[in-house]
Amino acid sequence: QVQLVESGGGLVQAGGSLRLSCAASGRTFSRAAMGWFRQAPGKEREFVAAIRWSTGITYIADSVKGRFTISRDNAKNTVYLQMNSLKPEDTAVYYCAASNVLPVQTLPNKYAYWGQGTQVTVSS
Numbered sequence: 716q717v718q719l720v721e722s723g724g725g726l727v728q729a730g731g732s733l734r735l736s737c738a739a740s741g742r743t744f745s746r747a748a749m750g751w752f753r754q755a756p757g758k759e760r761e762f763v764a765a766i767r768w769s770t771g772i773t774y775i776a777d778s779v780k781g782r783f784t785i786s787r788d789n790a791k792n793t794v795y796l797q798m799n800s801l802k803p804e805d806t807a808v809y810y811c812a813a814s815n816v817l818p819v820q821t822l823p824n825k826y827a828y829w830g831q832g833t834q835v836t837v838s839s
Contacts, residue, residue: 717741717828719811724833727801731837735796737811737830748819749794750826751785753807753835760810762821764796774819779805801837808832 723735737749750765764785765774773785782800787793794811812826820826 717813719813719828719830721809721811721830721833724809724835726836726838729801729803729837729839731801732797732799733801733835735798735809735811735833735835737794737796739792739794739813746813746815747817748814749787750812750814750819750821751794751796752810752812752823752826753805754810754832755807758807760823762823763809765819765821766794767817767819772819774821776821798835801835803837803839805835806837807835809835 718741719739721737727733746768748765748767751763752760753763754760762776766785766787784797786795810832811830813828814826816825
């Protein structure tokens, strides 16, 4: 089994920054990509960013492009989501996910493993 543990969420004022971390552990699997998704109350889970593990190529949703970046540390089996210029509409539970599917996917059902989620709240 693969475990994903997120950290770094919290409460921040609009315009502020947060960095989320997701540490992967457990059995080795063909991890093609890791991604971040978010889900606000009453809304569907939406794609935020993903990174192809082998090459580091990143994919960013239009809604956060220019504000969010995704990166990885191979040695630590950790993926990060740096969030800058946060807006109240970024408020959501943020989930880390891992996929063994290529090309890199943006649909949640293409990701086999999920973390427990971390709350991000942006106040106006």
